[in-house]
Amino acid sequence: MEPAAAAHDVVRPQVVLLDVNETLSDLAPMGEAFADVGLDARDVPAWFAGVLRDAFALTVLGDNPSFADVGAATLRVRLAAAGVPDPAGGAEQVMGRFASLEPHPDVVPGLRGLTDAGCRIATLSNGSSAVARALLDGTGADDVVEAYLDVADAGAWKPDARAYRSALATLSVDAGQAMLVAVHPWDIEGARRAGLRTAWINRTGADYPDHLGPADVEAASFVELAEMLGASPR
Template structure:
């Protein structure tokens, strides 16, 4: 089985954006509202076939959040958000868990809704780029996750069926999309992330990548 990892929130910690939202909105919790708006924006883009790069949508979500709160979102603030997204820190459990999986012979794939250039920079500045056998972006298929073409893109790279992939993410919508495409799924319950078992049950789940990787190493062959 080939392991496929989501990036933002799953491996990289968007809580690092809290000071920016505190400065702009006077409330760090607005970060969550912005991210939900961003998710809504790319879901709409996926459903309507109106693909735009991730950075464009991130800025749009910030502008929309600003309008709701009566806060001016100028070009400088939009640019600053993108700069911060490019330098998100990894969750502490990421590097050791990826190293353990590589040592056991698993093939590791990064699959992001961001652009390829952006995710390469994000992973490189955290020293994680070399942990992956390949880094893929939905830019190549102009379809965001949870659209099925995004997961098929990863399968096509490896010349396998989606059934040979395990999608690992901190987002229920990502895993539901992956399962619909035929993948196995593994959920990381990062802070604030939940999944409703009456709606969807992933194949594996844990509250850290350390625990999740141990489950996978015990049950999934490389």
Template structure:
């Protein structure tokens, strides 16, 4: 079975960035605000048809947050954030869940909005890269998730229909995009994340433990 995993927040814990945001803004809650701003930035890039590297968008979102709160953001701060993103630790349940899937012969793909080189470095640093049969980035199609092109790219990579893929993510927008492209979906309820209970067919499975979630997804 083909399982496709989002990376940031799904497998990697962005909570590790909290100390940076507390230093800059006086509260680690600013990290969530920054990530929402980052999402808005790449959604806008999709809408206007202009693709920019993920790291540039991350820097831009930090500058926007600084301007909003009257905090001066230096170039060094931007680079410190980018380096910290590349060094995010894995969530406690990520490795065991991926190992379980590999042991049972499933095909695992990482599909991320991060740049390809950055994604490899992220997963290497987190000790997860060895579990994946393929690591794919949206930069190959010049469109960020939740546009359909990244999900179709994953299917094309393996020469299968999108209906043969299961997308696992901690973001409702990611799973809505995957579902619209024909994938089945599994929602991992990371802290602070929730799905609209009235969405109906999205997701097919959900849990707050990754191992349980993937067990349910493949036990069909």
């Protein structure tokens, strides 16, 4: 894989589009939510990946499912398999916790830094825009987000190009003037193919998968990304 560009090699975007689930929100408390309803706390990553898998499949088949619906349905299957007496109630409890997560510590100062660097900011989520808004409400970063967007009106989940193009049209910005920021390489690949610039937030020091095109920028946090873009030319 080619290395991500240094700050001085990156042209600062006019608009920064933010993925929400895991990129902004910290999923760590979901382990406790799983344990509270009788599931293994270690199964959260597998559940989340399964939600994405099923929703991606439905998107390919022409549907545009609700994240909450797919998330709850897959939880009910897991709870029933675990012998939990009330799978529906347990799924509702876990999804309620998912909707009340908090942002990673680097998010709020990083978003304010991106604004200081001259970037417009909007979210683009496969989940509900209301969940994204609630995530940042009252954090000190809510006033820097210009728009909370999701894929409900786009007709398809990310990484389908329609999702990114819908957001670009709403924000009246060309693809080359926008940057998608995410922790998910599949999201970055979709945005890259749609013509956007991309930034990978790599909080864990993981290796980027070789079978996908590299992000334009790699940063360990939103704070580092803001510093990089603030030092780059317009």
